Amino acid sequence: MPEAPAAVREQPRRHWREMALSYGIYIILALFVLTMALLSPNFLRATNLLNIVVQASTVAVIAVGTTMVILLAEIDLSVGSVAALAGAVTAGVLKAAAGATAPGLGFVLLAILTGMAIGTALGAVNGALTVWGGIPSFIVTLGMLSVGRGLTLLYTGGRPIFGLGETFSRIAYGKLGPVPVPILVLVALYTVAALFLHTTQLGRYIYAAGTNRRAVALAGVNVNRLKVGVFALAGTLAGLGGVLLTSRLDSAQPTAATGWELDVIAAVVLGGTSLYGGRGAVVKTLVGAIILQLISNGLNLLNVQAYWQQITKGAVILLALLLERSLRRVRGGETM
Amino acid sequence: MANATPLLQLDGIVKRFGGVLALDDVSMSVERGTVVGLIGDNGAGKSTLIKVVSGAHQPDGGAVRFDGAPVRISTPRFAKEIGIETVYQDLALVDTLDAAGNIFLGREIVRFGAGPVKVLNKRRMQLSARELLGRLGLELPSSGTEVGMLSGGQRQSVAISRALYTSPKLVILDEPTSALAVTEARKVLELPRTLADQGVAVIIISHTLQDVLDVTDRIVVLRKGRKVADLATTDTSLEELVTYIVGSERAKGAGYA
Numbered sequence: 001m002p003e004a005p006a007a008v009r010e011q012p013r014r015h016w017r018e019m020a021l022s023y024g025i026y027i028i029l030a031l032f033v034l035t036m037a038l039l040s041p042n043f044l045r046a047t048n049l050l051n052i053v054v055q056a057s058t059v060a061v062i063a064v065g066t067t068m069v070i071l072l073a074e075i076d077l078s079v080g081s082v083a084a085l086a087g088a089v090t091a092g093v094l095k096a097a098a099g100a101t102a103p104g105l106g107f108v109l110l111a112i113l114t115g116m117a118i119g120t121a122l123g124a125v126n127g128a129l130t131v132w133g134g135i136p137s138f139i140v141t142l143g144m145l146s147v148g149r150g151l152t153l154l155y156t157g158g159r160p161i162f163g164l165g166e167t168f169s170r171i172a173y174g175k176l177g178p179v180p181v182p183i184l185v186l187v188a189l190y191t192v193a194a195l196f197l198h199t200t201q202l203g204r205y206i207y208a209a210g211t212n213r214r215a216v217a218l219a220g221v222n223v224n225r226l227k228v229g230v231f232a233l234a235g236t237l238a239g240l241g242g243v244l245l246t247s248r249l250d251s252a253q254p255t256a257a258t259g260w261e262l263d264v265i266a267a268v269v270l271g272g273t274s275l276y277g278g279r280g281a282v283v284k285t286l287v288g289a290i291i292l293q294l295i296s297n298g299l300n301l302l303n304v305q306a307y308w309q310q311i312t313k314g315a316v317i318l319l320a321l322l323l324e325r326s327l328r329r330v331r332g333g334e335t336m
Numbered sequence: 337m338a339n340a341t342p343l344l345q346l347d348g349i350v351k352r353f354g355g356v357l358a359l360d361d362v363s364m365s366v367e368r369g370t371v372v373g374l375i376g377d378n379g380a381g382k383s384t385l386i387k388v389v390s391g392a393h394q395p396d397g398g399a400v401r402f403d404g405a406p407v408r409i410s411t412p413r414f415a416k417e418i419g420i421e422t423v424y425q426d427l428a429l430v431d432t433l434d435a436a437g438n439i440f441l442g443r444e445i446v447r448f449g450a451g452p453v454k455v456l457n458k459r460r461m462q463l464s465a466r467e468l469l470g471r472l473g474l475e476l477p478s479s480g481t482e483v484g485m486l487s488g489g490q491r492q493s494v495a496i497s498r499a500l501y502t503s504p505k506l507v508i509l510d511e512p513t514s515a516l517a518v519t520e521a522r523k524v525l526e527l528p529r530t531l532a533d534q535g536v537a538v539i540i541i542s543h544t545l546q547d548v549l550d551v552t553d554r555i556v557v558l559r560k561g562r563k564v565a566d567l568a569t570t571d572t573s574l575e576e577l578v579t580y581i582v583g584s585e586r587a588k589g590a591g592y593a
Contacts, residue, residue, distance in 0.1 A: 201444050202452050202454070204437070204444065207432060208433055215428040216441065218392065219428075221441075278432045
């Protein structure tokens with residue numbers, strides 16, 4: 001083939017870019033861990049490390065759904081509000097079901113499922129408005145961000161819901177052997193999500209539709225239904241994140257998870273998933289979420305004022321995007 | 337085979353986009369084992385007509401018969417099921433998938449599972465893709481190479497193999513050579529004849545009139561959504577085609593004819 005030599009010549013340069021795109025995130029993680037370990041002697045203790053992952057877990061759970069949404073070249077800005085509403089409804093069901101006594105396992109499960117179902121419903125509305133309403137998901141989910149928060153305030157009357165019982169708080173604070181429950185949830189969820197995305201037909205369609213929506217539709221795949229399904233799943237996982245958060249706070253706060261869309265998207269983007277869709281790996285989103293948590297922890301350990309933390313987080317996202325873009329640009333002549 | 341009825345028969349097809357009449361009472365037919373060229377200026381309605389046949393657009397009027405029976409080609413999937421495959425101008429490939437991934441897009445070989453969880457058999461798809469391309473005398477780019485990295489000709493090979501995988505009865509080639517270098521285009525142009533010799537019906541859309549004259553049996557000309565000519569290739573000429581494409585008065589005015 002005549003074009004083979006050209007392709008071969010391009011190889012070395014593409015190679016290091018490819019490597020940087022594939023493994024950069026792990027190097028950044030290692031650098032962060034190293035820096036933190038040098039700055040604080042307590043950092044490398046197992047309890048502290050586990051704690052960091054536990055703290056990252058709520059954002060990381062939600063970010064699984066957002067990764068899939070972004071792989072489809074869509075966006076979901078409503079996850080924080082949806083998580084808050086799901087958490088509030090879960091708390092409400094727990095209170096209502098419990099009556100005088102503390103709710104048992106059955107009630108707890110019912111409450112969790114109700115909360116997650118609320119997330120599914122709002123996510124499905126996001127998807128339906130995007131796909132069949134023809135409104136960009138950016139605007140749809142921006143609207144849902146406001147609607148979800150409003151519903152949460154309405155539902156809670158603007159007051160926290162307390163007293164959710166021993167069983168429910170064990171979700172966030174329980175352990176199986178030495179491993180905290182949230183970490184078990186994380187490992188299970190990320191394993192399933194990675195297997196789903198990389199080995200199944202639907203997983204492949206998510207990547208493919210994010211790259212060339214029309215080609216996938218022409219191949220006979222119902223891309224609209226796929227999108228609605230992914231938005232619904234993202235809502236479900238936002239709901240699960242809300243449940244975890246409510247358990248950790250041992251209460252449903254009407255303003256819980258405010259601004260989390262930024263953390264979640266930051267985790268996905270730091271993980272290298274392209275905002276243009278079609279490229280990315282869900283496991284790296286977990287690494288992204290942990291790096292974000294490391295940044296917060298590190299700044300706390302260094303006694304940096306909280307205001308600076310917000311600035312740092314925003315700057316990290318923008319830097320990650322700039323880096324990704326400059327690495328990606330030369331790659332194969334930008335095929336988007 | 338004595339098949340009196342054409343494989344594809346379009347009868348009075350009408351398609352509107354808002355106030356624009358994209359197809360105005362277009363009738364044509366395609367016989368088995370023949371290559372029909374579909375030509376016309378930009379906006380003449382070629383692509384719209386093709387999309388009606390491939391299930392991407394629904395006609396607002398008219399009837400379609402395929403293989404002797406009236407059909408309503410409601411989706412691209414249905415078109416494939418009855419044996420109509422389309423290779424689009426922009427190839428409609430997914431750049432981030434490899435060749436096998438594209439060839440099997442929408443009909444992946446599944447190892448096990450049901451509903452939303454169907455586990456892909458990537459190895460078998462790889463092997464089948466290699467075999468399929470081999471039969472066409474083409475080489476499979478190494479597994480895992482995204483098709484976005486391939487040359488125009490290689491991409492075209494992938495797109496065509498994709499269409500031929502199901503042994504279709506009708507293959508539609510939409511501007512198959514527009515993105516190719518001359519040598520690559522020559523190779524691609526041998527394909528319609530090969531297919532027709534195997535009894536497949538082929539519709540080819542092209543702007544390159546000489547190519548159409550070289551490879552077709554019949555030529556249909558569209559202008560402003562209407563069919564203005566339906567000619568046996570042996571009975572026509574480049575000049576005549578140009579006249580039909582631009583309209584006779586304008587052709588003379590512009591000095592084409």
